[in-house]
Amino acid sequence: DAKTTQPNSMESNEEEPVHLPCNHSTISGTDYIHWYRQLPSQGPEYVIHGLTSNVNNRMASLAIAEDRKSSTLILHRATLRDAAVYYCILRDRGSTLGRLYFGRGTQLTVWP
Amino acid sequence: NAGVMQNPRHLVRRRGQEARLRCSPMKGHSHVYWYRQLPEEGLKFMVYLQKENIIDESGMPKERFSAEFPKEGPSILRIQQVVRGDSAAYFCASSTNSGRSGADTQYFGPGTRLTVL
DSSP, X not given: OOOOBOOSEEEEETTSOEXXXXXXXXXXXXXXXXXXXXXXXXXXXXXXXXXXXXXXXXXXXXXXXTTSSEEEEEESSOOGXXXXXXXXXXXXXXXXXXXXXXXXXXXXXXXX | OOOOEEEOSEEEEOTTOOEEXXXXXXXXXXXXXXXXXXXXSOEEEEEEEETTEEEEOTTSOSXXXXXXXXXXXXXXXXXXXXXXXXXXXXXXXXXXXXXXXXXXXXXXXXXXXXXXX
């Protein structure tokens, strides 16, 4: 699985935007960029994914660099409930076998 | 549409006993994955199953661990002769397809927290 690099931790204040970066300099042309998050004592939760274009959904936005070597997950207005570990994961189209590789992720702290 | 269900949520076993963890995937999902999260560590893939078939068990310890996903009923992760090092959170996920498109999503259950005394 192609490797991603994320900061260990980030902090934000409630109701402020949060930009969570991810570097994936060895990304291949067929890799999708996925984001999951894990709230304390819960299972991981899908957030968003994209291939080349920026993506928006009700939870977040995903901004993908033009060269695709980095991406940013954007939470437009952080809430206390967004405090979690955020994982940036590459999924190769056509590769094996479905597994997700979770690195260390970014621990997001949201202050009231 | 009910999400992925896992039971029990908490399981306590003594060393040498067997642990059985169950996972019911989301309705319509035929692909199941098991992950383990050791204390203070990240999630690690263990095994990927489709109905009645093990597709990838490369993350499964070679001994004492087994998994199945029968035609009827939930997927079962079985740990024989548990040791203290097996204490962890075990998460199950399901999806509608194999992930070969790269775009599929895995939906996770709440996990089973196994404690070995």
